[in-house]
Amino acid sequence: MSISExxxxxxxxxxxxxxxxxRTLETVKLLAVSKTKPVEAILxxxxxGLQAFGENYVQEGVEKITYFQxxxxxxxxxxxxxxxSNKTRLVAEHFDWVESVEREKIAQRLSEQRPxxxxxxxxxxxxxxxxxxxxxxxxxxxxxxxxxxxxxxxxLALRGLMAIPAPQHSREAFAKMQTLFVALQQALPECxxxxxxxxMSDDMAQAIEYGSTEVRIGTAIFGARQYNxx
Ligand SMILES: *Cc1c(COP(=O)(O)O)cnc(C)c1O
Numbered sequence: 001m002s003i004s005e006x007x008x009x010x011x012x013x014x015x016x017x018x019x020x021x022x023r024t025l026e027t028v029k030l031l032a033v034s035k036t037k038p039v040e041a042i043l044x045x046x047x048x049g050l051q052a053f054g055e056n057y058v059q060e061g062v063e064k065i066t067y068f069q070x071x072x073x074x075x076x077x078x079x080x081x082x083x084x085s086n087k088t089r090l091v092a093e094h095f096d097w098v099e100s101v102e103r104e105k106i107a108q109r110l111s112e113q114r115p116x117x118x119x120x121x122x123x124x125x126x127x128x129x130x131x132x133x134x135x136x137x138x139x140x141x142x143x144x145x146x147x148x149x150x151x152x153x154x155x156l157a158l159r160g161l162m163a164i165p166a167p168q169h170s171r172e173a174f175a176k177m178q179t180l181f182v183a184l185q186q187a188l189p190e191c192x193x194x195x196x197x198x199x200m201s202d203d204m205a206q207a208i209e210y211g212s213t214e215v216r217i218g219t220a221i222f223g224a225r226q227y228n229x230x
Contacts, residue, residue: 003041004048006221007032010204014215017208028208031078031197033218035060036225039067045221046073054099054216056081058090065094080162080216082136089113092121092155099124099162099197102138107150114155122159123150124197127180129173130166137163143180144187151191160184160195160213170203174210181211 001009010030018025033054034042042053042064053075055061065077078097083106091098092113101107101123114121125147128137138146143161150158161181165173177198185193199207199215207215218225 003044003221007045007048007050010217010220013205017205021209027213029214031214031216032221033216034222035218037222039064041222052076052078054078054080058087062090062094085109097122100126102126102136104146104149107153107156111153111155120155120157122157124160124162124195127161127163127177129163129177130169140180144184147184147188151188158191160193162197171206174198174207178211
């Protein structure tokens with residue numbers, strides 16, 4: 001199937017999941033994860049109506065962002081991969097969102113390096129919700145404290161949480177994330193905490209059932225990835 005057919009198929013699945021969860025379609029954003037995929041593939045997704053894209057590698061993401069800027073095509077770019085401190089400047093200068101914040105030091109650098117004149121950088125805290133499989137993300141019990149510190153940083157807008165649960169336990173993990181998300185909204189009423197990023201190609205319907213406001217879909221839109229080019 002073509003990329004645009006894949007997108008139509010996913011959108012159908014998202015609307016089905018929304019009906020089952022008694023939610024409206026507008027409450028779930030579709031983030032197209034375009035890592036390792038060429039700009040031509042992204043362009044096809046743009047023509048099919050998508051405008052939010054997720055990238056995992058800084059250099060690759062910046063190249064694509066710059067390409068589309070030069071084309072005069074305005075898109076929304078989310079950084080979703082692990083972020084080291086020596087790469088924060090490029091991310092702060094180019095991306096609209098960072099979904100993988102897990103340390104205060106990284107958040108501070110992103111805030112300091114966000115250029116004046118750009119909108120605040122939207123950030124999500126990545127939660128390590130299935131400790132057994134992932135080393136990325138903040139421990140559940142430390143999320144609120146980190147959020148309170150990030151909320152004080154001038155050039156960031158804390159918007160919510162992101163998680164990548166282990167496939168075997170995704171239902172429990174999504175339920176815990178939903179609880180934590182509500183706790184975060186209550187702990188920081190002055191912030192606009194409106195984004196719960198969870199659900200990928202294989203588990204997005206469940207994630208939507210548990211309140212996901214953004215599903216991150218790569219393979220089901222663009223096909224399998226080939227890593228040998230990196
Ligand atoms: C690669 C990636 C995705 C997309 O995964 P698919 O299984 O291809 O849909 C989503 N989120 C993150 C953080 C990723 O790194």
